[in-house]
Amino acid sequence: MSGTEGATALLKNVEVESSVGRVPPARKTGLSLFLSRLVKQRTLVFMSVPFILWLFLFKYVPLWGWTIAFQNFKPAKSFGEQQWVGWKQFEFMFADDRFLQVMRNTLAMSLINFVLGFATAITLAILLNELRAVAFKRFVQTISYLPHFISWVVAATIIQTALSTDGGIVNEVLLALGLIQEPVLWLGVGKYFWGIMGVSEVWKNVGWNTIIYLAALTTIDPSQYEAAEIDGAGRFQRIWHITLPGIRPVIVILMIINLGQILETGFEPQYLLGNGPNLDYSENLEIFILKYGMNLGNYSLSVAAGIFKTIVSIVLLFGANHLAKRMGQDRLF
Amino acid sequence: MAKTNQPNYKIKLSVGDRAFDIANYTFMILLMIVTVYPFVNMLAVSLNDGMDSVKGGIHIWPRVLTWDNYEYVFKQATILHATFISISRTVLGTLISTFCSAMVAYTISRPDFVLRKFVTLAFVLTMYFNGGLIPNFLLMRELDLLGSFWVYIVPGIVGVFNIIVIRSFIEQLPDGILESARIDGAGEFTTFMRVVLPLTMPVLATTSLFTAVYHWNSWFDVFLYNSSHIELSTLQYELMKMLQNSNATGTSGSMDGMGGTASFVTPTSVRATMTIVASLPIIMVYPFLQRYFVKGMTLGGVKG
Numbered sequence: 363m364s365g366t367e368g369a370t371a372l373l374k375n376v377e378v379e380s381s382v383g384r385v386p387p388a389r390k391t392g393l394s395l396f397l398s399r400l401v402k403q404r405t406l407v408f409m410s411v412p413f414i415l416w417l418f419l420f421k422y423v424p425l426w427g428w429t430i431a432f433q434n435f436k437p438a439k440s441f442g443e444q445q446w447v448g449w450k451q452f453e454f455m456f457a458d459d460r461f462l463q464v465m466r467n468t469l470a471m472s473l474i475n476f477v478l479g480f481a482t483a484i485t486l487a488i489l490l491n492e493l494r495a496v497a498f499k500r501f502v503q504t505i506s507y508l509p510h511f512i513s514w515v516v517a518a519t520i521i522q523t524a525l526s527t528d529g530g531i532v533n534e535v536l537l538a539l540g541l542i543q544e545p546v547l548w549l550g551v552g553k554y555f556w557g558i559m560g561v562s563e564v565w566k567n568v569g570w571n572t573i574i575y576l577a578a579l580t581t582i583d584p585s586q587y588e589a590a591e592i593d594g595a596g597r598f599q600r601i602w603h604i605t606l607p608g609i610r611p612v613i614v615i616l617m618i619i620n621l622g623q624i625l626e627t628g629f630e631p632q633y634l635l636g637n638g639p640n641l642d643y644s645e646n647l648e649i650f651i652l653k654y655g656m657n658l659g660n661y662s663l664s665v666a667a668g669i670f671k672t673i674v675s676i677v678l679l680f681g682a683n684h685l686a687k688r689m690g691q692d693r694l695f
Numbered sequence: 696m697a698k699t700n701q702p703n704y705k706i707k708l709s710v711g712d713r714a715f716d717i718a719n720y721t722f723m724i725l726l727m728i729v730t731v732y733p734f735v736n737m738l739a740v741s742l743n744d745g746m747d748s749v750k751g752g753i754h755i756w757p758r759v760l761t762w763d764n765y766e767y768v769f770k771q772a773t774i775l776h777a778t779f780i781s782i783s784r785t786v787l788g789t790l791i792s793t794f795c796s797a798m799v800a801y802t803i804s805r806p807d808f809v810l811r812k813f814v815t816l817a818f819v820l821t822m823y824f825n826g827g828l829i830p831n832f833l834l835m836r837e838l839d840l841l842g843s844f845w846v847y848i849v850p851g852i853v854g855v856f857n858i859i860v861i862r863s864f865i866e867q868l869p870d871g872i873l874e875s876a877r878i879d880g881a882g883e884f885t886t887f888m889r890v891v892l893p894l895t896m897p898v899l900a901t902t903s904l905f906t907a908v909y910h911w912n913s914w915f916d917v918f919l920y921n922s923s924h925i926e927l928s929t930l931q932y933e934l935m936k937m938l939q940n941s942n943a944t945g946t947s948g949s950m951d952g953m954g955g956t957a958s959f960v961t962p963t964s965v966r967a968t969m970t971i972v973a974s975l976p977i978i979m980v981y982p983f984l985q986r987y988f989v990k991g992m993t994l995g996g997v998k999g
Contacts, residue, residue, distance in 0.1 A: 405883040410802040424826020513912030529751040668827030
């Protein structure tokens with residue numbers, strides 16, 4: 363940090379002095395100083411510049427593809443031959459009932475994941491914190507991380523098996539408890555899909571999501587608990603008045619970050635568990651982009667939807683960052 | 696994740712406290728059952744005779760114990776080859792990405808490096824946008840990466856998030872160590888290889904674990920770029936195809952036997968076997984490495 367600032371200060375100095383003409387011409391000017399330092403640091407340059415080229419090719423060049431959204435893109439034609447259509451693809455997209463349905467699904471699943479995700483992770487973290495047997499607590503934690511590491515393909519296979527009508531455990535348990543009279547085809551009914559996604563997401567990630575709260579809980583001063591106990595506070599009162607306020611800053615920050623990702627419902631579970639009967643509820647923005655692009659070959663509309671998603675996400679992210687700053691938290695990035 | 700500041704209850708427990716504890720422990724045991732049962736169930740089905748499984752009722756223990764399903768799965772040339780591709784991309788992808796990310800991280804941790812700000816900004820900016828599906832696809836096609844193993848490796852040569860995590864670790868190293876290497880006449884690359892790499896091993900363990908899990912679990916790039924190249928398929932993608940097939944039929948399996956071996960295997964039992972094969976490496980490894988994972992999580996997370 364200080365090194366570069368020193369260098370910049372030096373550069374400014376050189377410029378100022380040369381403009382006044384007090385410096386002999388032999389002294390290096392800004393550009394040649396930069397070049398000579400570049401040569402001197404050539405090893406560092408060789409160690410990083412190839413990756414900058416890689417970065418340019420794989421991350422910045424695809425942005426050029428955004429032009430496709432303003433064309434009536436035909437893969438066989440060259441760039442010069444493409445027909446330019448302005449905002450027509452966007453107009454078509456926003457007027458498309460399918461797109462509106464996809465947006466509804468995306469936002470609904472986001473919201474469900476948001477509420478369920480936070481509620482379960484915070485509750486589990488607090489309950490884990492209340493366990494007194496340290497070894498047992500560690501064991502529960504280790505087990506609870508497991509589903510986070512397995513792929514969505516495996517998780518989707520598990521979910522589909524558990525929900526199946528021929529011997530799926532969910533139907534078996536519900537039948538045994540008398541909650542349903544006959545097996546339910548869970549994945550075949552559209553209106554169940556959002557709920558299934560919410561529960562699946564919790565099953566997969568709740569344990570993992572407690573980590574950050576448990577880390578925050580270690581910063582609470584134990585003497586607070588002792589003082590509360592002496593004052594006669596019960597278990598729930600201690601949780602309500604000490605534990606929860608102790609992790610509030612973390613909760614607030616994570617919520618803000620997640621608000622910035624409201625269009626990122628994920629893609630894999632919806633795609634893997636989506637099928638004909640639940641399509642009207644399972645198709646989200648990412649699947650829309652994939653279907654229009656790869657299945658229907660309508661590259662232009664697919665790219666337009668992708669641009670829409672990226673732009674909204676960036677706006678939300680900066681908005682969230684601004685919000686975090688205003689609330690006196692550290693910036694998120 | 697050291698100790699939690701668990702309140703030290705020395706005062707005699709009240710009835711309410713005890714009831715809370717009992718409820719809490721019961722809840723935790725239920726949670727563990729819900730988490731583990733699906734895997735145990737898959738394992739039981741994978742070890743049970745295929746035709747017998749069709750009768751249902753397999754829960755945590757196989758009824759007719761057999762290795763036939765595993766034998767069948769590993770006699771399939773496709774699956775055997777997919778396992779090889781999965782392992783290759785995991786090992787190669789992780790090694791390359793970890794080494795390259797560490798190298799970039801080192802250069803931008805040097806305070807006097809002229810391009811430091813430029814390189815950092817160029818990388819960090821890419822965290823906020825993405826060309827998107829079609830532009831990326833067209834790029835891979837232009838680069839002739841479709842139908843190639845390298846399409847799994849090259850787009851992930853460096854990870855921006857990993858670079859940032861590794862850089863902050865390098866910046867926390869005591870200054871004297873790097874200085875003394877330089878005084879001894881070591882160049883930047885030698886310093887990186889001989890001094891920085893060994894010292895950053897703890898953080899590299901973390902980032903490489905996340906990268907390895909990513910590679911092992913990915914199927915979307917196979918689907919997108921190599922779906923017509925069976926010789927480049929991975930385990931996860933093969934399992935995904937089985938899942939899609941049973942989605943199409945609407946049940947978790949059918950009665951049709953698959954011949955080939957002396958006894959019959961069914962789609963259900965093959966799928967269960969594939970599920971175990973695809974998740975076993977992770978199940979076996981993660982409990983021992985979880986402290987690295989957790990470290991990565993808290994490193995990358997927000998400090999409250």
